[in-house]
Amino acid sequence: MSKSYIYEVFIKTSPVQLWEVLTNGDFTKQCVGAREFRSEWKVGAKIEAWLSDGKLDGKGKVLAVRPYKLLIYNWNDAGDDLKPSIITYRLEELENENVVKFTLIHENLLGRGTSYWPVVISDIKTLLETGSSMFKEVDRVTLN
DSSP: OOOOEEEEEEESSOHHHHHHHHHOHHHHHHHSTTOEEEEOOSTTOEEEEEOTTSOEEEEEEEEEEETTTEEEEEEEETTOOSOOEEEEEEEEEETTTTEEEEEEEEEOOTTOOOTTHHHHHHHHHHHHHHSSOSSOOOOOOOOO
């Protein structure tokens, strides 16, 4: 049986802004381990993560998408020959609070690590709430 990893956090932001940070490569390369995620973000579309040196870091396929609410995709790191893992993002807006409950579910781990998720999600939260990464000063794309 494959283990799953679940992480929940509350972020002072809107679902639209969180979605933008999760799906816009200009943001993902700032706070997700410097990987630029590229996809059309529709069911069946490929998703790729590119490192700043131009190397492909991982790839998958979008399985479900409801903008600002849900994104599910399968994933393999470059060179990973295991059955793809499944990554789910759920965004739930707290009524009248400008706060989003963000739930990440990483399934079908097959021995894959998950220690990076708290750092990645914490940096996403920090970017949205302060406008900059926890780790370094780089030129930032301004959120609307």
